[in-house]
Amino acid sequence: MGNLVAIVGRPNVGKSTLFNRLTKTRRAIVNEEAGTTRDRQYGKSEWQGCEFSVVDTGGWVVNSDDVFEEEIRKQVLVAVEEADVILCVVDVSSGVTDLDMAVASILRRAEKPVLLIANKTDNNELQYYAPEFYKLGLGDPICISAINGSGTGDMMDIIIGKFKKQAPEILDDDIPRVAVVGRPNVGKSSIVNAFIGEDRNIVTEIAGTTRDSIYTRYNKFGFDFYLVDTAGIRKKNKVTEDLEYYSVVRSIRSIESADVCILMIDATRGIEGQDLNIFSLIQKNNKGLVVVVNKWDLVEEKTDKSMAFFSDAIRRRLAPFDDFPIVFASALTKQRILKVLEEARNVYRNRTTRISTARLNEELLPLIEAYPPPSIKGKYIKIKYVTQLPNTQIPSFVFFANLPQYVKEPYRRFLENKIREKWPLSGTPINIFIRQK
Helix, strand or coil, rough: EEEEEEEEECCCCCHHHHHHHCCCCCCCCCCCCCHHHHCEEEEEEECCCEEEEEEEEHHCCCCCHHHHHHHHHHHHHHHHHHCCCCCCEEEECCEEEEEHHHHHHHHHHHCCCCCEEEECCHHHHHHHHHHHHHHHHCCCECCCCCCCCCCCHHHHHHHHHHHHCCCCCCCCCCCCCEEEEEECCCCCHHHHHHHCCCCCCHHHEECCCCCCCCEEEEEEEEEEEEECCHHHHHCCCCCCCHHHHHHHHHHHHHHHCEEEEEEEECCCCCCCHHHHHHHHHHHHHEEEEEEECCCCHHHCCCCCCCHHHHHHHHHHHHCCCCCCEECCCCCCCCEEEHHHHHHHHHHHHHHCCCCCCCHHHHHHHHHHCCCCCCCECCCCCCEEEEEECCCCCCCEEEEEEECCCHHHHHHHHHHHHHHHHCCCCCCCCEEEEEEEE
């Protein structure tokens, strides 16, 4: 399991700037348009060969401008619950505030490594203000400037020094790993229990993982796979019952360690912002996807068109990626439960699809000839050859062209759609690369 670092602190101390520096993204720093916010909170970072995930807890909250103590308290509790290392960010230029004190008082009780990050130390004079933060009781302030990067290397050394050494996982690599994810109360535990049944002997808890049991081996009805994080699904935590975005942070580890994610959606509520957040985590990590519409038995006044209507609505919300199976199920009545497992198995197979170079060229080159990429500035783009890359996490195809830089997103999508029409790749993302021939 990867390590998770959470960034906490009151508003305007530079959390998102620090997040962008750690994850090397520039995206959506000050871009408050709808749709950009949900990419602001989660990313991957790497230092000295050690990879870890970073969460900016401030990013999950709606209307993050008017965050009051209660909201901040919730974010900090989520961080304490889920993260391996917590970065508490304060602003050197404005000194200690009441909100800083409130955050610190929760963190002092945490049994997790907490680093006090004195941000906005943009020049040497400002370092002399840092000692004031000793009164937060969180140890030595680490002076950095998230804007210009000074001090961040030392900070990274300290962060990776705090990670626990984790026992290697004793897992068979050829067996798919499946995670059940979704918002609170959507029926994740019910569906896991429906899979497992009361018959505990078909389920083997895998030792060697640090947090409870992360993997459960499932072997029944001809299926054989690992269920990821069933312990997390089963144990409910009191503090966080009402926390919507908690479910997103909680999903991070499960999604990162799975091959295929079963995203549960509540039929009685439709798709909500939280579902989209979890979906975007699945996409960012290039995982396979099966959407399960749970509680279908509770939907009243169904017609024979209900499923088609609902499916279309889901695909529209999750566009542009819309090639994935949707199963209408009920964890309670066990309706179509095995269908869910079948689809998960198919998606796993699709992720490992290999298509021969000869077949690819035979099928795709005539299509490309009939619909070539639009010419730009009078230059004609020719795609001569296509092949699938070996040993990739998801199916990845390279098209060799004379002017790769001129092939734009819409045309890549056209190529992707054509590949999906010809070969079974439902539920798995695919990569399309255009390279110089």
